[in-house]
Amino acid sequence: KQWYQRRVAITAGTLGSYGSLARFRDIQRLMKVNDSTIIGGFGDYADFQFLMKLLRQQTIDDEVVGDGVYRDAPAIHNWLRCVLYNRRTKFNPLWNTIVVAGKNYGGEPYLGYVDKIGVAFEEKTVATGFGSYIALPMMRKAMDENPDMGVEEAKAVLKRCLRVLFYRDCRSLNRFQIGVVSAGETSISEPMSADTDWSIGANPSGYE
DSSP states (O other): OEEETTEEEEEEEOOEEETTEEEESOOOOEEEEETTEEEEEEEOHHHHHHHHHHHHHHHHHHHHHOSSOOOOHHHHHHHHHHHHHHHHHTTOOOOEEEEEEEEOTTSOEEEEEEOTTOOEEEOSBOOOTTHHHHHHHHHHHHHHHOTTOOHHHHHHHHHHHHHHHHHHOTTOOSOEEEEEEOSSOEEEOOOBOOOOOGGGGGSOOSOO
8 A cells, every 4th residue: 555646545355264265255345435535454354344334324424414524534544543442442352454545634645554452653655464574665665766656657566566465375365456545536446366477486496
């Protein structure tokens, strides 16, 4: 997940595993909250569904009031931090890591992270799980080399990260969605796959 040129891009896989069983292959881990925010939920899917239900009700409440005021990405990030920390203090945490991608009231890009115990921060590139070890350095390098990358360039970086993660994780699935938030667009793509080349499997040595 990374922000670029006053836009934010976020991606998530569609696999829902039951232990090591790749049971559900078409779940949606990205949710469009409103025209300013997309969230990605990683971890226990039932807990993420609970959070999505709460956020949908908040969006409905905002629309019913009809005063033109809505929750921007920083407000949603702060609300999620409070909810997750509150559940943690009750020793009944929501087993999720949430990434909040969007923009603030001024139209500036916003990318936030919050985990199951309420640890939260804002950053230009964020990753969760196994991606924190492999994808995050790749995204940081891409941002350093090309801080003004466009939409397609950002999507290409995310696809490359997901391809490498797919190569490295035998429990993964090559199927994902990409969300984009900009001044005039808040959208989530249909599920897609990255091109792979398994001929590289002959290159590593020393594991015989």
